[in-house]
Amino acid sequence: MKYLKIFAFSLGALLVTSCSEENKSFNTEAGVSVDMADSQITVKESEGQFFVPIKVDGKANGDVKVTVKVEGTGNNPAQPFEEHNGEWSGNFILVSSTLTISPDQGEASLEFSTVDDFNINYDRTFTVTIVSAEGAKVGTQNSTLVTLEDNDSDPYERIQGNYKVNCFDMNGTARMFNISVKGVAKSSPYYGVLLNVTGLTSACEPIFVGDGSSMQAAFEVDPETGAPMLYLLMPQDIGKCTYADDLRIWALNGYSTAQAEVPGILSDDGRTISFPEGSMILFYAASADFSTQLGGFGAISDFSFAR
Structure with missing residues (x-):
């Protein structure tokens, strides 16, 4: 809520200081x-x-x-x-x-x-x-x-929205940046099954990855609590490496290329997605078959999403 207050206040200041239209x-x-x-x-x-x-x-x-x-x-x-x-x-x-x-x-x-x-x-x-x-x-x-x-009565819609990631980067420095969690169109066969998480590579060196890299996540409802959940699927090819045309950006579960599903669960108030303590996503540059590897250039660990 405090970010909305700052945003609303800054809009007022922007309007007051906007350019004169006398010369229009x-x-x-x-x-x-x-x-x-x-x-x-x-x-x-x-x-x-x-x-x-x-x-x-x-x-x-x-x-x-x-x-x-x-x-x-x-x-x-x-x-x-x-x-x-x-x-x-x-x-x-x-x-x-x-x-x-x-x-x-x-x-x-x-x-x-x-x-x-x-x-x-x-x-x-x-x-x-x-x-x-x-x-x-x-x-x-x-x-x-x-x-x-309204998006709150449907668990798939409820988990969607804009979040701030709280995490540590590759150097162990605390970081916070914006991401979005969006679903697919209702006409898609993957509606209610897949989500797209955009913005996680904000923790990376920009020379390696451009804007808009999106990571797919699986969606389900916790069978015991009824809480909306997402699973970050890894390893996952999330986009082109801007540093080298023949390489891709991979999201890995820590330093492993083994398949993994990192679960995140939405809180009762709908404001936070929590992940297991010690979770880490390593962003790694390599060819599609990993025969050529440039290495890791960014990571997030001990992360949560909040709004």
């Missing part, structure tokens, strides 16, 4: 309008960052500035994440209620972040509505209904 040249062509690109969208409560697009119709010769408002709607209205009497609460954060679209863009998006409450509830909804536009008329499609889909 706004559209003067007739017949230009702005509309919400979608009448409705649905995002998971655990999604984190998401975007709501606004489009310009017509040929503009300058910028178009759009101002929106957001308000909770429906039977279970979503509320913005705000402070009230010293307490922070809410379901989403809007970075800025204004958006400037240049003539060569044609479309731009409002940036939002969800705030997961870790509680079972009905889906929440809110409406994004264009209230004014400079350099264009407001079109007929002036609003988008956003549904925040």
Whole structure:
């Protein structure tokens, strides 16, 4: 929660110190309008960052500035994440209620972040509505209904989200960095079976691995407690080695190439995934058949995921 408070506060500071628009040249062509690109969208409560697009119709010769408002709607209205009497609460954060679209863009998006409450509830909804536009008329499609889909009643959905890894790196230094745990599409045969963990290689030397390396994990529900669980599967090829084109990045269970499943279990409050004490993932550069090996260039040990 404290990170959300810092984020919300910094957004306010950003808006106050944003660049002046005195020198902006706004559209003067007739017949230009702005509309919400979608009448409705649905995002998971655990999604984190998401975007709501606004489009310009017509040929503009300058910028178009759009101002929106957001308000909770429906039977279970979503509320913005705000402070009230010293307490922070809410379901989403809007970075800025204004958006400037240049003539060569044609479309731009409002940036939002969800705030997961870790509680079972009905889906929440809110409406994004264009209230004014400079350099264009407001079109007929002036609003988008956003549904925040609850993820806490389904164990597979509940374990998904954005986490911070607490661990020790290869040098024994305490580290903390961001990762995401995401499921596959509901249409996939692996829905409810596999998860993708992205960002674990943040503990590695960047010369060896680029952004976006993803590690697959198996999912199951603990048969005794009913708690959601994931299993980090190793050894696993998780991406291309940027240092040498013919090598791959491997995630190993410590210093072994033997098959292993490292279990992580989600806490009752849904905020922490705990792993066995002493667990270690070694990131290792080698060819697909291990006939060529460059060696280890990063590791995490005694790790947990928290949000």
